[in-house]
Amino acid sequence: xxxxxxxxxxxxxxxxxxxxxxxxxxxxxxxxxxxxxxxxxxxxxxxxxxxxxxxxxxxxxxxxxxxxxxxxxxxxxxxxxxxxxxxxxxxxxxxxxxxxxxxxxxxxxxxxxxxxxxxxxxxxxxxxxxxxxxxxxxxxxxxxxxxxxxxxxxxxxxxxxxxxxxxxxxxxxxxxxxxxxxxxxxxxxxxxxxxxxxxxxxxxxxxxxxxxxxxxxxxxxxxxxxxxxxxxxxxxxxxxxxxxxxxxxxxxxxxxxxxxxxxxxxxxxxxxxxxxxxxxxxxxxxxxxxxxxxxxxxxxxxxxxxxxxxxxxxxxxxxxxxxxxxxxxxxxxxxxxxxxxxxxxxxxxxxxxxxxxxxxxxxxxxxxxxxxxxxxxxxxxxxxxxxxxxxx
Amino acid sequence: xxxxxxxxxxxxxxxxxxxxxxxxxxxxxxxxxxxxxxxxxxxxxxxxxxxxxxxxxxxxxxxxxxxxxxxxxxxxxxxxxxxxxxxxxxxxxxxxxxxxxxxxxxxxxxxxxxxxxxxxxxxxxxxxxxxxxxxxxxxxxxxxxxxxxxxxxxxxxxxxxxxxxxxxxxxxxxxxxxxxxxxxxxxxxxxxxxxxxxxxxxxxxxxxxxxxxxxxxxxxxxxxxxxxxxxxxxxxxxxxxxxxxxxxxxxxxxxxxxxxxxxxxxxxxxxxxxxxxxxxxxxxxxxxxxxxxxxxxxxxxxxxxxxxxxxxxxxxxxxxxxxxxxxxxxxxxxxxxxxxxxxxxxxxxxxxxxxxxxxxxxxxxxxxxxxxxxxxxxxxxxxxxxxxxxxx
Ligand SMILES: Cc1ncc(COP(=O)(O)O)c(C=O)c1O
Ligand SMILES: Cc1ncc(COP(=O)(O)O)c(C=O)c1O
Numbered sequence: 001x002x003x004x005x006x007x008x009x010x011x012x013x014x015x016x017x018x019x020x021x022x023x024x025x026x027x028x029x030x031x032x033x034x035x036x037x038x039x040x041x042x043x044x045x046x047x048x049x050x051x052x053x054x055x056x057x058x059x060x061x062x063x064x065x066x067x068x069x070x071x072x073x074x075x076x077x078x079x080x081x082x083x084x085x086x087x088x089x090x091x092x093x094x095x096x097x098x099x100x101x102x103x104x105x106x107x108x109x110x111x112x113x114x115x116x117x118x119x120x121x122x123x124x125x126x127x128x129x130x131x132x133x134x135x136x137x138x139x140x141x142x143x144x145x146x147x148x149x150x151x152x153x154x155x156x157x158x159x160x161x162x163x164x165x166x167x168x169x170x171x172x173x174x175x176x177x178x179x180x181x182x183x184x185x186x187x188x189x190x191x192x193x194x195x196x197x198x199x200x201x202x203x204x205x206x207x208x209x210x211x212x213x214x215x216x217x218x219x220x221x222x223x224x225x226x227x228x229x230x231x232x233x234x235x236x237x238x239x240x241x242x243x244x245x246x247x248x249x250x251x252x253x254x255x256x257x258x259x260x261x262x263x264x265x266x267x268x269x270x271x272x273x274x275x276x277x278x279x280x281x282x283x284x285x286x287x288x289x290x291x292x293x294x295x296x297x298x299x300x301x302x303x304x305x306x307x308x309x310x311x312x313x314x315x316x317x318x319x320x321x322x323x324x325x326x327x328x329x330x331x332x333x334x335x336x337x338x339x340x341x342x343x344x345x346x347x348x349x350x351x352x353x354x355x356x357x358x359x360x361x362x363x364x365x366x367x368x369x370x371x372x373x374x375x376x377x378x379x380x381x382x383x384x385x386x387x388x389x390x391x392x
Numbered sequence: 393x394x395x396x397x398x399x400x401x402x403x404x405x406x407x408x409x410x411x412x413x414x415x416x417x418x419x420x421x422x423x424x425x426x427x428x429x430x431x432x433x434x435x436x437x438x439x440x441x442x443x444x445x446x447x448x449x450x451x452x453x454x455x456x457x458x459x460x461x462x463x464x465x466x467x468x469x470x471x472x473x474x475x476x477x478x479x480x481x482x483x484x485x486x487x488x489x490x491x492x493x494x495x496x497x498x499x500x501x502x503x504x505x506x507x508x509x510x511x512x513x514x515x516x517x518x519x520x521x522x523x524x525x526x527x528x529x530x531x532x533x534x535x536x537x538x539x540x541x542x543x544x545x546x547x548x549x550x551x552x553x554x555x556x557x558x559x560x561x562x563x564x565x566x567x568x569x570x571x572x573x574x575x576x577x578x579x580x581x582x583x584x585x586x587x588x589x590x591x592x593x594x595x596x597x598x599x600x601x602x603x604x605x606x607x608x609x610x611x612x613x614x615x616x617x618x619x620x621x622x623x624x625x626x627x628x629x630x631x632x633x634x635x636x637x638x639x640x641x642x643x644x645x646x647x648x649x650x651x652x653x654x655x656x657x658x659x660x661x662x663x664x665x666x667x668x669x670x671x672x673x674x675x676x677x678x679x680x681x682x683x684x685x686x687x688x689x690x691x692x693x694x695x696x697x698x699x700x701x702x703x704x705x706x707x708x709x710x711x712x713x714x715x716x717x718x719x720x721x722x723x724x725x726x727x728x729x730x731x732x733x734x735x736x737x738x739x740x741x742x743x744x745x746x747x748x749x750x751x752x753x754x755x756x757x758x759x760x761x762x763x764x765x766x767x768x769x770x771x772x773x774x775x776x777x778x779x780x781x782x783x784x
Contacts, residue, residue, distance in 0.1 A: 027437060028437055028439065028440075029437075030434050030437065034434050035430075035431050035434055038427075038430045038431070038434065039427050039430070039431075042422050042426050042427055042430065045419055045420055045421075045422065046608075047420065047608055047613060047615040047664065048420075048607055048608020048609070048613060048615050048616060049607065049608060049616065074466050074467075074616065074654075075466075075654045076654070077653065077654040078654070091483075091505070102646070103637055103639075103646070103648045103652070104637065104654060107637070107651055107652060107653070110651045111651075111653075113483070113505060215440055215441065215654075216438075216439055216440020216441060216658075217440070221439060221440060222658075223439040223440055223658030223659065223660035223661060224440060224441065224466065224654070224656070224657075224658040224661075245495055245496065245499070247495075251732065252728055252732065252738075252739045252740055253740065253743065254494070254495070254740075254742040254743050255743050255748070256495045256743075256748050256750075257748070257749055257750070258749075258750055259499055259502045259503075259750045260495070260499060261469065261499070261503075262466075262467045262468070262469040262470070262496060262607075262616070264616070265616075266608075266614075266615030266616040266661065267615065268615035268660070268661065268664065269615060269616075269658065269660065269661070272439065272660065336644055340643065340644065346644070347644045348644055348645065348646075349646075350646040351645065351646050351647050351648075356647070356648050356649070357649055357650075358648075358649070358650055358651050
């Protein structure tokens with residue numbers, strides 16, 4: 001083992017203790033009223049498409065994030081799909097997406113029949129780089145009465161999806177500025193950033209709409225689930241309508257006025273969500289403590305940077321992340337091997353989306369930063385339970 | 393009140409007793425191990441995309457239906473979407489769909505970018521009419537090396553979706569024969585027919601694939617949920633892959649080889665499903681008893697036919713249904729009004745799909761039977777709990 005490897009392992013050991021036998025990347029925690037709410041949901045017999053927990057979950061999400069409205073749906077991918085449709089994305093359009101993201105960001109674009117168009121990230125946020133974006137659009141795009149046109153493909157660029165990577169807010173201010181200049185609707189992928197704020201405002205509430213995920217690995221979970229956030233009441237109403245088969249209300253008639261989806265979150269899953277939301281402030285506190293512990297340790301280790309929250313931002317530190325100062329797939333994989341062998345579940349970042357076979361033919365900007373990040377980022381175990389004692 | 397109205401109300405009264413104050417159309421029942429399995433699922437912390445309940449639910453569904461494989465997904469609509477994709481449906485294709493169905497049958501076709509093409513039903517099953525289908529295809533379609541072509545639109549007809557209406561099996565034998573002749577893959581929409589058999593074989597297992605729904609109003613519920621059934625192991629594998637983001641297995645690498653979906657059923661919902669499946673034989677027995685009670689009463693009432701299981705079929709009698717011998721929207725709506733006012737939740741059948749604004753421009757066969765059924769069918773309260781005493 002070389003120095004970097006042994007230092008890395010020692011750091012994990014110091015923060016997390018010895019795995020016995022295994023410390024997962026992110027484990028959910030159900031120490032609150034989860035069982036009670038689930039049992040009550042069963043007692044009520046309302047487990048499915050309507051019920052008090054869905055209403056309550058939506059109201060509490062809106063309150064917590066400060067969004068005017070939250071619409072609960074089956075998962076983050078579905079939320080993104082509907083948000084894009086409501087932003088006006090139509091088949092054959094292009095949508096700007098970070099090459100460094102989970103595959104769902106691009107899949108939701110494909111689900112609209114549209115084409116992801118990959119753009120670069122910046123080191124400080126791990127998210128879209130506003131300056132690189134502006135330079136790129138200046139070169140390849142043109143504002144026309146038909147919208148923003150990609151001069152190389154002649155297709156319309158219909159929207160942009162900034163994503164808050166591992167909970168760290170993207171440079172939203174400058175990004176919104178560029179988007180406005182190019183008349184691009186902004187859909188924030190805040191799947192990973194519940195509890196993260198940009199200059200005091202919750203992520204996912206600054207663009208036209210934003211989305212959250214409550215998958216099992218997220219900061220709170222509903223089993224599977226997601227939400228659309230928006231400050232536009234008419235968009236919220238349309239989102240609710242489209243995600244619930246677009247049925248018009250009637251005492252008994254079945255009349256649906258649009259192609260709709262069955263994307264509503266079952267009341268059962270919302271019951272779990274309501275209990276988890278009550279724990280969220282405690283999870284956030286623990287996760288920020290854990291991040292601080294990692295940061296203190298990795299400060300001392302040469303060759304490794306701990307990624308901290310961007311300036312003027314609060315991060316939920318969903319997944320704690322280190323960056324190798326010398327990008328190298330070989331070193332990265334060696335560190336991953338020794339950590340995982342030792343029982344610390346660690347992971348690399350995602351394969352850049354333009355390398356996946358279904359997206360290799362999609363348009364893309366130069367991606368120098370994303371390409372470096374791809375071989376230098378490692379996610380560390382980040383469950384709130386790894387910090388103990390706060391409750392006692 | 394005229395004679396028909398008072399007879400109808402008296403019949404409901406006799407079978408169901410006085411509502412106090414309201415008898416829903418179909419209510420779920422949680423008298424088994426639902427709470428236990430949900431609590432155990434929480435204890436395990438595996439509430440999300442993988443877990444023992446998902447595996448168990450899939451295995452038990454396969455066993456119960458006799459399908460080689462069952463793939464659990466978020467709902468019936470998602471199941472249909474993926475089954476159609478795997479049947480080879482591509483954007484711009486047409487898919488034959490009964491005009492008399494729940495909107496999800498057509499929506500799933502639209503979700504593939506394909507076009508529903510509406511065909512007629514028969515009185516005896518309320519489902520697709522094989523003879524009418526054959527005559528229609530003879531007239532408008534042509535088998536070519538490129539597949540079955542609609543001569544009027546020049547589009548490919550890529551699949552057919554027979555649906556087992558309210559649990560009554562469609563005439564599958566003759567339908568499969570016609571489908572085979574025209575080289576049409578058959579995807580059975582068995583959303584409503586868990587527990588129903590056609591000549592001894594479970595519905596949803598006779599075509600290329602079939603789908604189930606476990607929505608709150610179905611015979612068993614997972615909150616929201618569905619499944620794909622198939623006897624083709626490779627199709628099952630592909631279905632699992634596409635519904636779980638098409639990720640290739642790897643110790644840490646994120647590599648996805650197709651546009652995929654997040655359509656997996658959470659383990660939490662599968663836990664509910666496993667408990668409900670244990671109750672299914674009892675639900676089926678009760679529902680068949682309730683159907684018998686309705687049938688005995690409505691035999692005596694002129695102007696009303698009770699819809700019973702087609703010959704050589706077992707129906708789950710998901711929703712008990714009567715048919716007015718004189719089709720009339722006015723009479724139907726008067727009966728619906730008095731029943732619902734009295735606290736018996738009754739509903740008409742669906743608005744025929746070709747009348748919905750997003751589907752008015754779709755191709756369609758003559759629909760004389762569906763049009764009569766539309767104004768003559770009424771669903772009656774059908775919860776298993778309406779029959780009591782079986783457990784004691
Ligand atoms: C960045 C990002 N976008 C979208 C999603 C999709 O959310 P879900 O898994 O709930 O569909 C996720 C989480 O999985 C994600 O991390
Ligand atoms: C005939 C039919 N097809 C499809 C579906 C769709 O199932 P789900 O509601 O689970 O999406 C349903 C049930 O709602 C249905 O009745």
